[in-house]
Amino acid sequence: MTNRRNFLKTGTIATVIGTSLVTSFVQTAEAKILGEDEPNITDDNGKFILPKLPYAYADMEPNIDAETMEIHHTKHHQAYVDGLNKAEEELKKARENNDFTLVKHWSKESAFHGAGHFLHTLFWFGLAPTKTAKPTPSANLLKAIEKDFGTFDKFKAHFIAAATAVESNGWGILAYQPFGKKLAILQAEKHQNLSQMQAIPILCLDVWEHAYYLKYRNKRKDYVTNFFNIINWEVIDRRLEKAKKF
Numbered sequence: 680m681t682n683r684r685n686f687l688k689t690g691t692i693a694t695v696i697g698t699s700l701v702t703s704f705v706q707t708a709e710a711k712i713l714g715e716d717e718p719n720i721t722d723d724n725g726k727f728i729l730p731k732l733p734y735a736y737a738d739m740e741p742n743i744d745a746e747t748m749e750i751h752h753t754k755h756h757q758a759y760v761d762g763l764n765k766a767e768e769e770l771k772k773a774r775e776n777n778d779f780t781l782v783k784h785w786s787k788e789s790a791f792h793g794a795g796h797f798l799h800t801l802f803w804f805g806l807a808p809t810k811t812a813k814p815t816p817s818a819n820l821l822k823a824i825e826k827d828f829g830t831f832d833k834f835k836a837h838f839i840a841a842a843t844a845v846e847s848n849g850w851g852i853l854a855y856q857p858f859g860k861k862l863a864i865l866q867a868e869k870h871q872n873l874s875q876m877q878a879i880p881i882l883c884l885d886v887w888e889h890a891y892y893l894k895y896r897n898k899r900k901d902y903v904t905n906f907f908n909i910i911n912w913e914v915i916d917r918r919l920e921k922a923k924k925f
């Protein structure tokens with residue numbers, strides 16, 4: 680699904696670099712990232728939108744009923760989209776006015792609605808209609824699952840147990856851990872915990888007291904401010920480029 684914005688972005692990069700070889704590489708890379716199964720979850724202005732689903736609500740019957748699918752998508756997911764846009768607008772206003780009085784509140788809202796928007800998108804686009812869904816993964820994924828969980832049946836039992844045992848609201852998640860180069864089954868209780876799932880960290884600062892207390896005591900803000908004197912921006916830039924290829 681190529682939209683105008685992605686086309687323009689590709690075109691601009693290609694024009695700047697100016698060789699057909701690089702152009703085709705850029706286009707290939709973009710196509711890989713924004714493959715046909717990948718949804719548009721922002722509009723041309725960068726505002727978040729509810730993605731259109733690549734199937735009908737009734738296609739998951741009898742596994743998930745059509746009414747549930749429709750309400751879940753058009754009402755629940757839409758509310759996360761609206762909430763995330765609102766949080767981003769308010770945080771923009773805070774930056775413009777240099778007034779961060781409510782930064783804690785809007786950060787929480789951004790985490791809650793952002794995690795909701797991204798996880799629901801991953802959920803919807805990970806579903807296949809009952810008629811065409813296959814019972815086991817393709818060879819490549821199956822190999823990875825067998826390496827990290829033993830067998831597909833063991834993985835399945837583990838995932839079902841973990842997802843079932845999530846306390847209250849939340850998610851069962853199969854994730855790839857790049858540091859360990861391993862798959863992991865995770866439980867996400869609620870889904871925000873002040874973070875947004877699928878966000879890839881590129882710049883991190885430890886703000887546990889052990890990281891600054893001997894020198895800064897209770898003045899965490901001074902520590903955070905001085906952190907900006909010691910950042911390796913080249914590393915952060917490279918991480919951003921890697922993350923964009925995710």
Ligand code: MN
Pocket residue numbers: 751755799
């Ligand atoms: Mn939901």
